[in-house]
Amino acid sequence: MENLKEIMEILSDPLFSSPIRIGILLALAGINKITFSELQKFLDINKSTLSVNLKILENYGLVEIKTKIFNDRPREVIIITKKGKEFVEKYLEAISKYKEMIENQDKNDNK
């Protein structure tokens, strides 16, 4: 990923317009799965906002939402997919290069 066009293409993806979605993906890349109720509790956001964001991630094929039974009660578990992990890698690489470019630009402007 060397050129600016490719970096900007990744970063301008509508998926990355919401910090909530990026945050959830970044977290899942490290922990693989989490229940809906845990996610809601940790992030302290309402159910519908979380559902909408998770649905978008699911539609992109980045997460899977499965219903599992814990102690006789159904719970929604959000699991990151292989595509989701690759997406996070690409995003982190793109953001790192982007930040580098901005810093270099600032240095050049200051000269």
Next chain:
Amino acid sequence: MNKVIEDFLKADEIARKIYYHEFKKYVGLIYLLAGAYAPLTEAVILILKVSSLSTMSYILTGMFIAVLIPILFINDRLLRLHGIISKMNKIIYKRSIYDQIYDIVMKILFVLVILGGILYHFCNFSSLVAFWILELWLLYTFFHLKFKMRVEDWVAMISPIGLILQAFTGSLMFIFVIGWITAGIISLVRAYGKS
């Protein structure tokens, strides 16, 4: 600030909230397992002495392995957190000279403790060396993941002084035991609670 970077910083904050809870679960379990090891071993030794069985060393080795395996399993998950958070940290933070010095000091300490463990392999200290390695690794983890150490973490970091003092009076080992078990319980309560 640039919108892309601003969104990333917000996302980083969200991800860290989730990571912190997971991290407290892992660390809490490690504190509990390691803290419970010594009293359990003492109890088994007492029982075996009373029943005068000759298989004590096998049973104790078995117990050590039984504690070590879940710790290694939890550690594997901790390493996964390390991988992704390190990448996030590289984007946000610039490594200062203090970070580099800390890194070097920790690596030297790791080597010294491992060497010490090899030297004392056939003595009773070998299992204590494992605790020191664990202690160093947790300190290193807190520093690298940039997670704030809470009161219970400080208690856990200080209480291994009991491992040194037990050379004078065996019962002082319980400073470590009580410290780590308490830290484990508080960490798990925090992980499953709201804060």
